[in-house]
Amino acid sequence: MKPDEFPGSEPPNAIPPAYTPHPWAAVACLALAVIGVLATARFRYSPPANDAPWFPGVCPTAKALAGHQLRVWADPARRDAGVTQLRQSNPEWDFMGRTFLVMALGEIGLRDPATAAENLRTVDQIVRSTLRLEARDGPFVFLMSYARHGPYLTQPVHSLFVDGEITLMLGVRARLARAATATDPDTLRAYRDELAVRSTALARGLAEAPDGFVESYPNECWLFDHAFAFAALRLADRELGTDHRELARVWLERARTTLREPTTGLLHSSFTRTGRALEGPEGSTLWLTAHLLEAIDPPFARGLYQDTREYLARRLWGFAWSREWPVQLRTGADIDSGVVVPLVDASPSGSGFALVAAAGFGDAPFLRELQTSVGLAAFPIRDGGALHFAASNGVGDAVLLYALTVGPLWREICESDPNRIPQTTDIR
């Protein structure tokens, strides 16, 4: 019943009140508004057009991220605080943060030769600090505590996680030293000798592994770490004139047959030394693995990238993110995935490594959408010319920095034309 159906039901002098429409009208307007805001939100958070690694020089966001990282490494108090913060969650992150920062500084040094000498100083500082820690405490210093809970099958104890990334750091340092014209020949020789020792030991470990797989933790091998190790060996090949292509080819042949997950065709993330699967395909492993395997088999790597994108990438209204697991193989969140955001199933670490893969494979639309998500949900904090992300940490920022700078050094590792900046491609 409505009042005006009852004429005379109101006092004659009553002031006609203003009325709201029915709440369903408000709901309809709100739904329209939400759709409009979501559909246009990308314009508020998308990066500047030149914020991508396929433009010459160093893009603005990469400069700001590098500025923050260099400030941290220049200030012992801040560096110690940052390292403590990372190690409190996971000692691996301290180590990986170093690796990605070294890789990014190497890329920046080759993109902008004027920065090579300064970047080399920071890289050398990081490498020395890393080697000092490793010499003092062994590989366990960069591993989670369960590394001490069981015996490694291969003795003496080596972790491919640590050995591979240290070799890569040494390779970048040697390459950057060549780019920095002021490096004296003795220093350069010392860098290459150190790289030679490490890369030889790394290759021996991979060659002597009974089933081709080397432990990172006791009887626990990781695809990610093997990909890192072979990328490091390819860089060593460039710097030292060695050739590990056959070793890499044999390993990859074994990996693609042994580690194939039957439901999706993707590769298992971790497995025993004999290749028995421990953990299935994960975004925090596969994106970076696809990128790194480009150093040994570009067509296979690109195929893995496309498959990973098919199963893990999510795109909506100009935003993109990565799931941690394919829908068919969902498991629980862990230290590698980070907090998986409910409803959208966004994995922070998977999405971070997706940035690297999209940048490396020149997938411009996907990279842009991932960057837009970073702008919305990673909570940038700017301090003068420096930038870091609150939702991230030292390793996340270093991964993003690497994604925005990957180019000349990586092309050298892949034995492409070193002067070629990655071109965008239309990957659908």
Added chain:
Amino acid sequence: MIRFASRPRPRGRWHRVFAPSSSPAGLAGWGILMAVAYGVVHALGWREHTGFLSLTASPGLSLGETTPRGTVYLLLHFGAVLGTPSLLLAGLLLRIWVHFIPTKRSGSPVT
């Protein structure tokens, strides 16, 4: 007595609770409230606590202490950057609705 008994039936509880909020001013008010709440937690420096998403504790705090603050910041952030413009726009649309599509008096005065 007869006239009193024939007054329009009062709307239900749902309507009484939500009708004020579903006016143009009510929607805009909620939007502004969200923005103000976000401004408060932002001014308190809670943005740093969103590191919980990468399982990283804020300096001097445990992850258990970081997570609730980070979650509040996260929700208010999305409330402010997506919710506030949506509510303001919805308020505007509703205003236009009321203006161009005159409705019968529904018995719910604007608050």
